[in-house]
Amino acid sequence: MDDEHDDRKVTRRSNEECRRLAQRTKEHYRIGRTWPVNIGRVLRSRTILTVRGEKPLVYRVVSDFALGLKDAKTELIDGSVVITTKQSVDSSLLWGDRRTRMTMAHELGHGVMHAEEGTVDHRATGATGTTTISKMNASESAEHQAKVFASAFLIDDQRAAELASLLDIALEFLVSVSAAEICFERLQAQREREAAAARVMEENRKFQALINKPQEKDYHLQALCPACRRQTLLPLGTKVGCDGEGCGYIGDHPEDN
Template sequence: MSDEDYRDVPRKNSEVRALAARVRSFFGVADAEHVDVLDCASRSEIWTVKGVKPLRLDTVSDDKMAGNAGLTSYDGRTIVIQISRRIRHDAFLGDGYARNTTAHELGHAVMHFEKLSAGAVMARRTSRNVTPKWISAYESAEHHARVFAPAFLINDAVARTLSSVDEISVRFGVSRQSAEIYFDQIQSEKDRAASADYVRRVADEVISSMSPKQSPLTFMSDCCSVCGQQTVFPVGHKFMCRTCDTIYDRFQDGDLAE
């Protein structure tokens, strides 16, 4: 199995973003506009799809990372995230790529514990991972993590008020590539919602056009014997006054109601 990418449980982008939101809540940053990703990665535990697991963040010298920006593995007891010294330094200064790399590895920890516990090492290449053609995007562990990272770093409610990729990138301290991924997904959701509204509106119009038209209410020429108004109309085999709601068993032609 290639360590560039792994085939994992199929997940929609919306499902991945929901997992990111849950982890934000676990770390107590659900409503935060700016997430301190290093602080989160330095916690002793993390929520995963397989329950809460021990977590450790290690900073490794750049030369020992061998072309990797980040690595996530499992030592039999603890999920271990490794980032290079340069990535940690840059993330501390707010660099989007470095912050994104750290969140990317948190995504592997959250979603891919089964693979990690089986010995897989999730590596984020500095030159970008290559996904084999036989792995679909929704099954790709790397795709999952790429979607997870911006969803974890971006406050969804605030982001939906912004109108461009650059605004999102600057506002939340994420790489432009991650901002593009997030922005495209939000736009797709808006387009689907607009399309669904249009279909519902057309369906309602069709149903309305097919519904039988109600005939206007026709009143009899005689007046109601109770209220004296000329508002008596037939209801099946009976008669009713619309003004006072009196109901008659019969109403003879030319006679007042009894």
Template sequence: MSTDDYIVDPLRDFEVREHAKTLRRALGWADADRVDPLSLEPATELWTIRGKRPFKLELAADAEMSGESGLTTYDGTKILVKIPRRIRQKAFMGDGYARFTIAHELGHASLHLDKLMLGAALPRRLAGNTLPKWIPKFKSAEHQANIFGAALLINDATARRLSSPEEISVQAGVSLTAARIYFEQVQEDLARPTAAARVQKIADEARAALAPKPSIAPIAFLNDPCSCCGQQKLFPVGHKFMCQACDTVYDRFQDGDGVE
């Protein structure tokens, strides 16, 4: 069975990127600024989230894949990534779209083994895949493969020092679309701590506003009435007395003396 997209096990974007980094490490690409997906042509196995599995990157005649740039299937014994010769030639020449197409299909191979073993065929359409709106991104095979492909080709440490998708595209040799996908993810990552700090500040202010006010101990008034207003509202303040009712301040007298 073949369709443009499938519901797959849910993965958040950062989880997909971490899986791509795992494959980079498995292939010895961890620190490479520019990688060559065609170097997998002689490979016989590939890291997947289910462990290493038999694998083949296979060329197909252009006529056989006239409407597709790439296709990932499971033939009963191995994961098979097929690309037409035109894509292979363009990738060899450094074309960003062709390089990303192979990385995209490697995303399907690494992430979606369960679906492939059930008979799914995961193509990359030459005219672009139709993505049903009812499939959420975190469950979309195509969305996950796009995120994976960008993270596989792009050195995270290097790209985070660059200031635009255009710079990333040139540095990593990927399509501008792939570079934009990656750049948007990086911007979200960088903004997340700031947003979290803002949310925390709002929460702290709300808790402070709702917290019960500390109780104030009642003032102990003297038995003597205020000679100014006559109310019994005198209390000691330092070495003097003050009337809470009229704010009159009196000197403190010696023991036994009254307040005048």
């Protein structure tokens, strides 16, 4: 769904910052490197650590009719973060539906980053997180930030990097294929950057070794040794000496003759 009315401009945050906030949230709930994340338990924990500090968390389940075309919404009411969702969505969450898990992690991201008095963040049925605002400036899009947060909250990067495909990621962490694809492509790009950086460092190492290598100088005279007839004469003051194996000749400098 591409609808600017389901999105709004918020404080600028990079994808990396959104992921850091997701990790901080996991630490708050003492999830650690546990997966699949029990998002239902998190929503019923009654507390949330927002960017403005810890606040009460209220999780409400209402009839599908009450929310209409919205799967869920997040708002700040009297100092409490209130996340409201449809009965059908909550039921799907309990069954471990992958898309629903992303939806509710998305709402949790709104609660952590965007909940303000008088504002409501909706998650429309069928929404993808792509909106007019996110296309123009993703770093200021509430929907884009929440999408990045949700992926980082549910997917453990270290484990995901060990998996062979985006489908493996989707199944391992019970997330949507689109979320797994985003994670897989990001990790793949990171691996390519690291490999490129390693190649540059190796080439630099070789170059530095080349330019810093002591240059061997040939101090032998062009004249041949009178004794062994090899080009092995070295200047010894006013004399010359042969450093050829088994020779040992010492005599006058050839140029003096």
